[in-house]
Amino acid sequence: MNATGKIIEARKLIDAARMDGLSIGFVPTMGALHEGHVALIRRAREENGFVVVSIFVNPTQFGPNEDLSKYPRTFADDLEKCLASGVDLVFHPDADEMYRGGSSTSVSVSGITDPMEGSHRPGHFDGVTLVCNKLFNIVGACRAYFGEKDAQQLRVVTRMVLDLDLPVEMVPCPTVREADGLAMSSRNRYLDREQRGRALSLITALRSVEEGTANGERSASVLLERARQLLDADAVDYLEIVDPSTLARVDVVDGPALVCGAIRLGATRLIDNILVGGKR
Amino acid sequence: MNATGKIIEARKLIDAARMDGLSIGFVPTMGALHEGHVALIRRAREENGFVVVSIFVNPTQFGPNEDLSKYPRTFADDLEKCLASGVDLVFHPDADEMYRGGSSTSVSVSGITDPMEGSHRPGHFDGVTLVCNKLFNIVGACRAYFGEKDAQQLRVVTRMVLDLDLPVEMVPCPTVREADGLAMSSRNRYLDREQRGRALSLITALRSVEEGTANGERSASVLLERARQLLDADAVDYLEIVDPSTLARVDVVDGPALVCGAIRLGATRLIDNILVGGKR
Numbered sequence: 273m274n275a276t277g278k279i280i281e282a283r284k285l286i287d288a289a290r291m292d293g294l295s296i297g298f299v300p301t302m303g304a305l306h307e308g309h310v311a312l313i314r315r316a317r318e319e320n321g322f323v324v325v326s327i328f329v330n331p332t333q334f335g336p337n338e339d340l341s342k343y344p345r346t347f348a349d350d351l352e353k354c355l356a357s358g359v360d361l362v363f364h365p366d367a368d369e370m371y372r373g374g375s376s377t378s379v380s381v382s383g384i385t386d387p388m389e390g391s392h393r394p395g396h397f398d399g400v401t402l403v404c405n406k407l408f409n410i411v412g413a414c415r416a417y418f419g420e421k422d423a424q425q426l427r428v429v430t431r432m433v434l435d436l437d438l439p440v441e442m443v444p445c446p447t448v449r450e451a452d453g454l455a456m457s458s459r460n461r462y463l464d465r466e467q468r469g470r471a472l473s474l475i476t477a478l479r480s481v482e483e484g485t486a487n488g489e490r491s492a493s494v495l496l497e498r499a500r501q502l503l504d505a506d507a508v509d510y511l512e513i514v515d516p517s518t519l520a521r522v523d524v525v526d527g528p529a530l531v532c533g534a535i536r537l538g539a540t541r542l543i544d545n546i547l548v549g550g551k552r
Numbered sequence: 553m554n555a556t557g558k559i560i561e562a563r564k565l566i567d568a569a570r571m572d573g574l575s576i577g578f579v580p581t582m583g584a585l586h587e588g589h590v591a592l593i594r595r596a597r598e599e600n601g602f603v604v605v606s607i608f609v610n611p612t613q614f615g616p617n618e619d620l621s622k623y624p625r626t627f628a629d630d631l632e633k634c635l636a637s638g639v640d641l642v643f644h645p646d647a648d649e650m651y652r653g654g655s656s657t658s659v660s661v662s663g664i665t666d667p668m669e670g671s672h673r674p675g676h677f678d679g680v681t682l683v684c685n686k687l688f689n690i691v692g693a694c695r696a697y698f699g700e701k702d703a704q705q706l707r708v709v710t711r712m713v714l715d716l717d718l719p720v721e722m723v724p725c726p727t728v729r730e731a732d733g734l735a736m737s738s739r740n741r742y743l744d745r746e747q748r749g750r751a752l753s754l755i756t757a758l759r760s761v762e763e764g765t766a767n768g769e770r771s772a773s774v775l776l777e778r779a780r781q782l783l784d785a786d787a788v789d790y791l792e793i794v795d796p797s798t799l800a801r802v803d804v805v806d807g808p809a810l811v812c813g814a815i816r817l818g819a820t821r822l823i824d825n826i827l828v829g830g831k832r
Contacts, residue, residue, distance in 0.1 A: 279717060283719070287693075291571070373714055373715065375715045376661055376662045376663050376664065376711060376715060377659065377660065377661045377662075377681070377711060377712050377715035377716055378658075378659070378660050378661075378662070379657065379658070379659050379716070380657065380658045380660070381656055381657045381658075382656045382657075382658070383656050384656065401657075405716055406716055406717045409716055409717045409718050409719060410717050412692070412693070412719065413567075413692070431656060431657060432657050434653055435653065435655045435656060435657035436657055436659070436685055436686055436689055437559060437686045437689045437690050438689050439563070439689060439692065
């Protein structure tokens with residue numbers, strides 16, 4: 273396994289692999305790797321000749337009051353996990369390498385970035401699309417593996433890839449969960465014992481919508497009203513039932529819909545989502 | 553020579569050339585090819601194993617009151633010129649192919665896009681960066697040949713390439729001029745005999761600044777005042793002396809500076825620039 277923080281080095285190694293006829297599988301991460309990331313890496317390993325994992329805690333996607341400085345950094349452990357899962361190249365630039373000349377160029381997706389995470393984290397998706405665009409330009413033509421836990425991010429980046437004709441095949445991968453249902457997240461490390469218990473309320477609420485629709489309830493407001501009763505009202509950033517493609521709110525659940533939520537537990541913010549009313 | 557309007561076909565041919573070890577030279581154009589374009593193509597031909605010319609009159613870089621509909625389209629003649637200058641692939645998508653799903657993604661450069669063309673053509677550079685970004689993503693790693701006549705465009709696109717880590721080497725090429733000094737432009741075709749005569753005033757004004765600096769005048773306002781006397785005041789969009797890198801106005805010409813101007817002749821708008829006070 274190779275590891276480099278330099279763009280020019282990473283590009284050289286990836287281009288050489290490509291010239292050898294190998295397909296490139298790419299897993300962009302912010303480090304603090306967990307079983308969710310490992311599942312992305314394993315899938316990339318199965319489907320490609322050369323697997324690249326990037327580790328970069330991207331400052332431009334954090335708001336001024338968010339957790340950039342305390343975001344978990346577990347580089348040695350991340351490298352071990354990459355090595356154990358057969359990664360060929362770990363690309364781990366620092367912010368100076370990624371934003372050398374500052375950046376007077378913005379890459380922005382409109383519309384689908386407005387609701388949910390977009391409305392609660394102003395500027396977040398501009399940071400995500402900028403860094404993903406740069407990483408895709410560094411890695412080049414590839415299959416890129418993204419977790420479905422970040423449902424809106426997946427759709428925003430997919431929209432960018434299509435709109436800009438990037439030579440990237442987006443591969444969405446199912447959310448990996450703890451045994452009790454909590455979605456794997458690097459931010460779960462922040463939770464104390466009591467918060468870890470309450471964190472479960474989010475997936476419980478989402479699953480109550482699934483159960484409600486399975487039992488024939490079609491009204492989004494009824495389903496959400498019931499689900500909200502399972503959550504601490506003060507701690508909910510949003511809980512919504514949306515169209516899986518456009519992320520527009522749906523009033524009547526008469527086909528596949530995405531139930532998305534975000535809650536706060538102390539200073540920690542968790543998101544999750546499940547698809548209801550259709551096959552995943 | 554191959555020619556295709558399809559992204560997938562173009563990418564296939566270019567990727568095959570790259571896998572054969574050929575470097576890619578890319579000349580993006582809006583067609584209506586003239587000797588300026590041919591010079592770009594010749595340079596690309598000398599320096600690369602595979603030469604791609606794109607011909608696409610990009611609607612997103614024209615303002616609502618600009619000349620999109622009457623922009624000269626001379627496709628048969630363009631193909632002949634490409635064939636004669638040894639082009640390998642002409643990529644000529646239509647707007648449906650380039651903007652299939654509409655585009656909710658924007659690519660925008662701030663700062664350097666504000667003065668001159670940016671202030672007279674609102675939205676113009678957003679259209680330029682969007683289409684260049686898409687074309688670069690389609691063509692992939694390449695040397696890209698841009699004429700220095702469009703001085704601000706060259707700098708804006710270069711900024712985007714650097715900020716987004718695009719695998720593109722920008723190659724600026726000198727402006728090609730008619731025998732009397734008029735910069736070659738597809739829009740010169742619009743000019744009637746009388747306008748063609750007056751068109752020359754722009755390069756005459758720019759050269760008066762060159763002469764003034766050569767004679768020791770350092771004040772930008774004095775130099776510009778003299779130069780403006782050579783132009784029809786009603787027809788000048790701007791005439792400026794700017795820093796060659798930042799495009800910020802300079803007050804004292806004590807090093808290399810770019811003299812840039814735009815004039816209107818009837819419905820036709822022409823731009824030109826020359827470097828003064830230093831070697832090109």
